[in-house]
Amino acid sequence: MTNWLELSRARNLDIPYEAIVRIAPALDSLEQAFRPLSALLTGDIEPAIILSEAGLHCE
Amino acid sequence: MTIREAAARLRAREVSAVELAQESLRAVNRQQPRLNAFITITEELAIAQARRADDDFARGIDHGALQGIPYALKDVFETKGVRTTCGSKIFADHISDIDSAVYERLTAAGAVLMGKAGLQEFAYGITCNNPHFGAIRNPHDPERIPGGSSGGSAVAVASGMVFFAMGTDTGGSIRIPAAFCGCFGLKPTSGRVSRYGVMPLDFSLDHMGPLTQNAHDAALVMNAIAGFDARDDTSSRRPVDDYAPAAAASLRGIRIGLPENFFNERISAEVNLAFIKAVANAEAAGAILVPIQVPHPAEINTVSRVILLAEASAIAEPWLHRRADMGADVMALFDQGRLLSATDYINAQRLRRLYQREWAKLWERVDCIFTPTAPITAPLIGETEVEIEGVAEDVRLASTRLVRGINVLGLPAASVPLSSGGLPVGLQIIAKTFAESEVLSISKEVSLLQSGE
Numbered sequence: 001m002t003n004w005l006e007l008s009r010a011r012n013l014d015i016p017y018e019a020i021v022r023i024a025p026a027l028d029s030l031e032q033a034f035r036p037l038s039a040l041l042t043g044d045i046e047p048a049i050i051l052s053e054a055g056l057h058c059e
Numbered sequence: 060m061t062i063r064e065a066a067a068r069l070r071a072r073e074v075s076a077v078e079l080a081q082e083s084l085r086a087v088n089r090q091q092p093r094l095n096a097f098i099t100i101t102e103e104l105a106i107a108q109a110r111r112a113d114d115d116f117a118r119g120i121d122h123g124a125l126q127g128i129p130y131a132l133k134d135v136f137e138t139k140g141v142r143t144t145c146g147s148k149i150f151a152d153h154i155s156d157i158d159s160a161v162y163e164r165l166t167a168a169g170a171v172l173m174g175k176a177g178l179q180e181f182a183y184g185i186t187c188n189n190p191h192f193g194a195i196r197n198p199h200d201p202e203r204i205p206g207g208s209s210g211g212s213a214v215a216v217a218s219g220m221v222f223f224a225m226g227t228d229t230g231g232s233i234r235i236p237a238a239f240c241g242c243f244g245l246k247p248t249s250g251r252v253s254r255y256g257v258m259p260l261d262f263s264l265d266h267m268g269p270l271t272q273n274a275h276d277a278a279l280v281m282n283a284i285a286g287f288d289a290r291d292d293t294s295s296r297r298p299v300d301d302y303a304p305a306a307a308a309s310l311r312g313i314r315i316g317l318p319e320n321f322f323n324e325r326i327s328a329e330v331n332l333a334f335i336k337a338v339a340n341a342e343a344a345g346a347i348l349v350p351i352q353v354p355h356p357a358e359i360n361t362v363s364r365v366i367l368l369a370e371a372s373a374i375a376e377p378w379l380h381r382r383a384d385m386g387a388d389v390m391a392l393f394d395q396g397r398l399l400s401a402t403d404y405i406n407a408q409r410l411r412r413l414y415q416r417e418w419a420k421l422w423e424r425v426d427c428i429f430t431p432t433a434p435i436t437a438p439l440i441g442e443t444e445v446e447i448e449g450v451a452e453d454v455r456l457a458s459t460r461l462v463r464g465i466n467v468l469g470l471p472a473a474s475v476p477l478s479s480g481g482l483p484v485g486l487q488i489i490a491k492t493f494a495e496s497e498v499l500s501i502s503k504e505v506s507l508l509q510s511g512e
Contacts, residue, residue: 004398014380015394023395030368030395033361038406047408048415049263 076127126169159256238485372396
């Protein structure tokens with residue numbers, strides 16, 4: 001499991017200790033559900049991100 | 060009275076747009092103290108827009124079905140000269156210098172803005188218990204939440220203050236309040252309605268759509284707001300249908316997918332009963348029921364949470380140091396998003412692609428999918444957990460469980476009000492991309508079957 005408090009400090013985020021304690025269970029549970037999914041990804045699957053025509057022609 | 064009925068009365072000169080606006084304002088002012096549906100009431104603007112509609116009628120100029128029709132905008136749609144708060148203390152005095160594309164189009168169609176409807180702070184949540192502008196209350200029981208985040212929009216429609224309201228839906232924020240308040244709500248396909256000038260919660264999950272009394276009225280609103288907008292990079296160039304459902308439409312031969320997994324699990328008895336009845340009505344009307352296994356529904360919800368947490372925190376980054384100006388619930392969500400990794404976000408977007416492909420195969424077998432919109436009816440204000448089939452579940456997760464994944468897939472989905480004998484229940488109808496016409500047509504038939512027509 002990720003140490004959210006340490007992570008927050010390492011990234012220099014101004015999240016108070018009490019707030020980390022409050023959100024840690026939700027993040028733990030999300031991480032537990034998400035990690036096995038990303039492990040199944042193969043290299044040929046690209047992100048569902050739209051490159052707009054306008055964006056592609058930006059100078 | 061529906062939009063269609065009001066439009067007919069306006070054209071028969073039985074009522075003027077100013078009279079309709081005054082009637083709407085009386086309803087707003089009478090019910091606002093009890094329900095708190097609005098953040099800003101635009102009385103002067105409404106009368107001015109109504110006068111313009113009447114002037115156009117008098118000169119033989121007809122902009123279509125919405126001319127002279129009172130409506131509300133969720134307070135994330137920017138309106139030049141009228142504050143747009145996003146339900147946040149930080150934006151409490153924010154007055155934009157642009158109009159959102161939706162407001163531009165509704166103004167061009169002659170619709171009459173009665174005010175800016177209340178919402179969950181930053182449109183981030185489903186209770187509408189807003190710490191800065193007060194709790195919005197369900198018209199069926201003011202001790203209950205209206206659902207959210209477009210709660211004020213749903214309340215304004217369901218209580219008859221306005222004929223329609225615009226909402227936004229990032230993880231069910233149109234469909235949940237529609238279900239809890241007993242009105243119709245449509246989340247269109249991604250790219251169908253411009254996001255330009257809407258204060259965003261998220262980059263890739265936000266959708267704009269109408270809340271109305273019924274599907275036909277939603278079709279009339281869609282006819283005014285749908286279509287390409289070069290100012291929104293995700294806007295689709297695909298031609299727009301005429302959404303008004305055909306008078307002779309029927310459910311005969313329509314293949315309705317009925318999920319045998321996930322969407323039929325942990326549903327409250329009240330919701331289940333109304334859902335089973337609606338499905339039986341559809342079958343009796345000639346629809347073909349097709350049992351289906353829906354691919355990866357729980358996993359899509361997980362992906363939705365990763366994407367939403369990360370994107371919402373990225374958008375809100377400039378204000379996240381103002382912790383004292385934000386409610387605790389919303390701040391907790393923003394904090395979670397800041398702690399996710401870039402790798403997780405990218406992988407969530409890759410999984411999204413995978414799941415979109417798998418869901419696309421479903422449309423070879425069915426024309427639409429029926430599910431309950433929410434597994435529960437409206438919870439009490441302040442209630443944090445509900446018990447379904449003996450299992451306790453967080454109110455926010457329960458309310459979004461059956462709807463949030465559809466935003467990841469970008470599919471159109473509606474919530475149709477069902478009669479339950481108690482609190483309102485919603486039926487969710489999902490279809491393939493850009494099949495809004497089919498969703499609206501099927502929704503209309505489902506409603507007619509309920510009323511026995």
